[in-house]
Amino acid sequence: MIRLNLFLVLLAVASAVGTVTSNHRARKMFAEIEHEQSRMRDLEVEWGQLQLEQSTLASHARVEKVAREKLHMKAPAAGQVMTIEIEPAQH
Amino acid sequence: MKFSHSPVLSQALPAWRARLLLAGLLGGFATLVGWSLYLQGFNSSFLQEKGAARYSRVIEMSATRGRILDRHGDVLAVSTPVKSIWAIPEDAKLQPAQARALAKLLEIDVRELNHKLATEREFVYLKRQIPPDVAEKVAALDLPGIHDQREYRRYYPAGDLTAHVLGFTGAEDVGQEGVELAFQHILAGKPGSRRVIKDRRGQIVEDVESIKSPQDGKDVVLALDSKIQYLAYTSLRQAITANKAKAGGIVVLDAKTGEVLALVNMPTYNPNNRVRLVGAQLRNRALTDTYEPGSTMKPFTAALALEKGKYRFDTLIQTAPGYLTIDGRTIHDAEKHGLLTVAQVIQKSSNVGAAKMALSMPREEMWSMFDSLGFGSPLKLGFPGEVGGRLRPAKSWRPIEQATMAYGHGISVTLIQLAHAYLVFARDGDLVPLSLTKMDTPPLTGKQVFSAQTAHEVRAMLELAVLPGGTAPKARVAGYRVAGKTGTAHKIEGGRYANKYVASFVGFAPASDPRLVIAVMIDEPSAGVYYGGDVAAPVFSQVMAGSLRGLGVEPDAQQQQPGAGDAEAAKESM
Numbered sequence: 001m002i003r004l005n006l007f008l009v010l011l012a013v014a015s016a017v018g019t020v021t022s023n024h025r026a027r028k029m030f031a032e033i034e035h036e037q038s039r040m041r042d043l044e045v046e047w048g049q050l051q052l053e054q055s056t057l058a059s060h061a062r063v064e065k066v067a068r069e070k071l072h073m074k075a076p077a078a079g080q081v082m083t084i085e086i087e088p089a090q091h
Numbered sequence: 092m093k094f095s096h097s098p099v100l101s102q103a104l105p106a107w108r109a110r111l112l113l114a115g116l117l118g119g120f121a122t123l124v125g126w127s128l129y130l131q132g133f134n135s136s137f138l139q140e141k142g143a144a145r146y147s148r149v150i151e152m153s154a155t156r157g158r159i160l161d162r163h164g165d166v167l168a169v170s171t172p173v174k175s176i177w178a179i180p181e182d183a184k185l186q187p188a189q190a191r192a193l194a195k196l197l198e199i200d201v202r203e204l205n206h207k208l209a210t211e212r213e214f215v216y217l218k219r220q221i222p223p224d225v226a227e228k229v230a231a232l233d234l235p236g237i238h239d240q241r242e243y244r245r246y247y248p249a250g251d252l253t254a255h256v257l258g259f260t261g262a263e264d265v266g267q268e269g270v271e272l273a274f275q276h277i278l279a280g281k282p283g284s285r286r287v288i289k290d291r292r293g294q295i296v297e298d299v300e301s302i303k304s305p306q307d308g309k310d311v312v313l314a315l316d317s318k319i320q321y322l323a324y325t326s327l328r329q330a331i332t333a334n335k336a337k338a339g340g341i342v343v344l345d346a347k348t349g350e351v352l353a354l355v356n357m358p359t360y361n362p363n364n365r366v367r368l369v370g371a372q373l374r375n376r377a378l379t380d381t382y383e384p385g386s387t388m389k390p391f392t393a394a395l396a397l398e399k400g401k402y403r404f405d406t407l408i409q410t411a412p413g414y415l416t417i418d419g420r421t422i423h424d425a426e427k428h429g430l431l432t433v434a435q436v437i438q439k440s441s442n443v444g445a446a447k448m449a450l451s452m453p454r455e456e457m458w459s460m461f462d463s464l465g466f467g468s469p470l471k472l473g474f475p476g477e478v479g480g481r482l483r484p485a486k487s488w489r490p491i492e493q494a495t496m497a498y499g500h501g502i503s504v505t506l507i508q509l510a511h512a513y514l515v516f517a518r519d520g521d522l523v524p525l526s527l528t529k530m531d532t533p534p535l536t537g538k539q540v541f542s543a544q545t546a547h548e549v550r551a552m553l554e555l556a557v558l559p560g561g562t563a564p565k566a567r568v569a570g571y572r573v574a575g576k577t578g579t580a581h582k583i584e585g586g587r588y589a590n591k592y593v594a595s596f597v598g599f600a601p602a603s604d605p606r607l608v609i610a611v612m613i614d615e616p617s618a619g620v621y622y623g624g625d626v627a628a629p630v631f632s633q634v635m636a637g638s639l640r641g642l643g644v645e646p647d648a649q650q651q652q653p654g655a656g657d658a659e660a661a662k663e664s665m
Binding site: 026027030031034044045048049051052054055056058059060061064081083 | 155158165166167169170171172223246248249252294295296297298317318321325570640645646
């Protein structure tokens, strides 16, 4: 009888310790996921800002300015445009 | 003496004492049961709430507003988070040095800052929508009673280029103008909330439930082509400066689908910085302002005359002596022409010729044509302040009015309505509705207004107008066949025609298989020239040339033989 009781007590203690550990681990993991989620939000914010930067840098006004002033490009005159026909691809 | 014979024991206690004790104990027990019943049963929800309030918190989860993209996926409007700095004035007791540091970071005056903090209110914004890195510096100062709050700010990378199409949002991220307002229900995100458990240090330890998951706003893909939009913007701005004009507008439509590829108004504004904004800059003229279109209406009169079989392409009309008197009012031509065919009436833009054609038709027929072209009723694109223009019921038309309407006076339209109506000539006489958003499956055919044959005949007449001998040779585009019509209309001021003009040009290209319809309107050109063919046609030509090239549309005009020098230049550049 005493053996059985002892065994049951041990079982109860082990389960209690297990509960505590798993709870602790759950909290740790939860903190981790929270951290990752906030990182995700930060990255989303950064993405938005990069999009903004990209479209500012690629704005037609800026591209034209760079093409004209830095690269000294100009629009072709009517006689300088040649039309070429692409033959339909052979299969 | 034996213990059992102790006299103390032999004295029996009175029975009531035991009973009293028992009753007392029972009574206490009953009270406990009752109290616990009360707490558990009747009062439990209140107590549970109190308990939960100690550890659980409801957290707001913000949702972002959708982006606005052009047809190629370029970003036209995007929301990024910013911080707003606010204070509880009662808690914010700042040292003078601290106040100076804060004011410097927020770029406001120290006196203004102190004034804001001196208020009786419990909550005051110190500065809204500042960049996150500045907010971090403010937080690093660690001042009492100063807090920050995350908000979203809308940015428009294209700035004043797309101002009228996109509109803008207010401080609460709600659309107030343009597409931002028209598509508010799609763009707006729905913020959510969730319940969490926080520990003593304020850290979230457990997610209890998600009360409402946040829904980010959806992106809106416009039909706009930012390349064509840029081209239209620069060309129009140039023309307005060169002609010292008051205002102007340009609309570019895809003739195949009815999509709006570009829409620019002048004067414009920068939606990213809206201080010192005046009403004139805000006006989305192409949709909200009507004007008398003038000669750009003549092709419709001619089309109706052809459609009803009264006239043919080459029917002769006597326009001599260059004026026509109806009911005591006289219609003039700018030049005397004599005997003209219907095609020449359009080419030379004869008012008398157009009036004579109109007067041969019942007024109801003209009215129903104007009506089916969409004049007189708003296009319903969803923009605020869209108007339909003035088209009076046919019953009230007098003959002189019917005659003047034939050449675009006594009727008023918006620029986008006119561009829309020209779709009938650019297509096979049918009219598709306009679309601001990119369409995956555009309608193949629309409402038939004229027969395909009539549309093709008018198209040929409109081609004559841009050839030498027409009113708008400046609208020509190298390599492409162009068709279009000029308009030069007097403006009405105080009920009378004033010596101010609206110069316009509406046309399309390539004429063999029209791809684009472009309408240009310049309000009050005052640098000497004011004819549509001199002021508006060059803008049309510039935008059309660039757009067709950008879209890779095959040239349909006969190639000019490049000179030997040109051919060599072309080789060198390759």
